Structure formats: C-alpha cells, structure tokens
Amino acid sequence: MRVEPRRMYCPNCGTESDESAKFCRSCGKALPGTEEQVAPSNVDTFDTSRGGAGDVPAGPAASYGAVPHIPNYLVQAILVTVLCCLPAGIVSIVYAAQVNGKVAAGDIAGAREASQKAKTWAWLSFGVALGLGVLWFLLTVVGGMGATFLEG
Numbered sequence: 524m525r526v527e528p529r530r531m532y533c534p535n536c537g538t539e540s541d542e543s544a545k546f547c548r549s550c551g552k553a554l555p556g557t558e559e560q561v562a563p564s565n566v567d568t569f570d571t572s573r574g575g576a577g578d579v580p581a582g583p584a585a586s587y588g589a590v591p592h593i594p595n596y597l598v599q600a601i602l603v604t605v606l607c608c609l610p611a612g613i614v615s616i617v618y619a620a621q622v623n624g625k626v627a628a629g630d631i632a633g634a635r636e637a638s639q640k641a642k643t644w645a646w647l648s649f650g651v652a653l654g655l656g657v658l659w660f661l662l663t664v665v666g667g668m669g670a671t672f673l674e675g
C-alpha cells in the first residue's frame with residue numbers, strides 16, 4: 524500500500540504543490556483542495572420551532588368555558604322610559620331586551636353591541652330628560668316668577 528501524494532496545481536499561478544500544502548508556495552493563495560469541506564447537507568433541518576407547547580387556542584373553547592357577564596341595562600332603560608316617557612327609552616329597552624337573548628344564543632359580540640346601544644340610548648334619554656327638566660324648571664319657576672312679577 525503505497526500512498527502517492529496527490530499533486531495539485533495552484534489555480535492562481537499554476538505552481539505545483541503537494542497535497543499537504545494549504546497555501547501555494549509561490550503566490551500564497553489558499554489551495555482549494557486542502558480546504559475542509561463543510562457539508563451543508565449534514566445540517567439538521569428539522570424545524571423544532573413549530574408547534575409550540577404553549578400555544579393554546581383561545582377561540583371557541585374560551586367562550587364556551589364561561590359566559591361573560593354583559594349588563595343589559597334593562598333596569599336603566601325601563602327607569603328612563605317610565606320616568607321620562609321618551610322614545611329614546613323605548614329604543615333602549617328594545618336593545619336591552621336583545622342582550623340576554625344574544626348571550627343565550629352564543630352571540631357574545633352582538634350581545635355586547637346591544638348592551639352598548641342600550642346604555643347609549645338610556646343615557647341619551649336621561650340627558651334629554653334632564654334637559655327637558657331644566658327647561659321645565661325654567662319655564663315654570665322662572666317663568667312663574669316672571670309672571671308673578673309682572674302680575675305684581
């Protein structure tokens with residue numbers, strides 16, 4: 524078994540070098556045959572980042588677990604309607620009545636929307652009633668005082 528040293532030639536200048544030489548003895552350029560081949564095919568390409576254990580789906584499972592408490596503002600709607608007798612109170616009652624039905628049907632988003640509308644219309648009714656109350660106060664008390672003043 525006689526090992527013959529493989530002769531190599533520098534790709535840069537063509538100078539003959541032996542196999543063990545890492546650099547050309549003439550020009551000093553690195554010889555390609557002596558460089559260690561890094562095999563990219565040996566790299567483990569298995570993707571371990573996919574399918575994390577902590578990724579719990581927060582979709583339907585979370586909503587089925589506990590039904591969120593959504594205020595329906597039905598009491599407020601009835602109060603402003605009874606006390607003020609305003610159409611806005613009726614609208615508020617209509618939306619308030621939809622909240623529980625939508626929650627029971629699983630329409631949480633719709634229930635929240637109806638709840639918000641019920642609250643908005645209840646406050647709107649309350650605000651209009653407050654404004655009418657102030658107006659009534661001005662017309663009766665101040666106006667009455669004015670009438671009394673004029674009569675006196």
Ligand SMILES: [Zn+2]
Nearest residue numbers: 533536547550
């Ligand atoms: Zn060379």
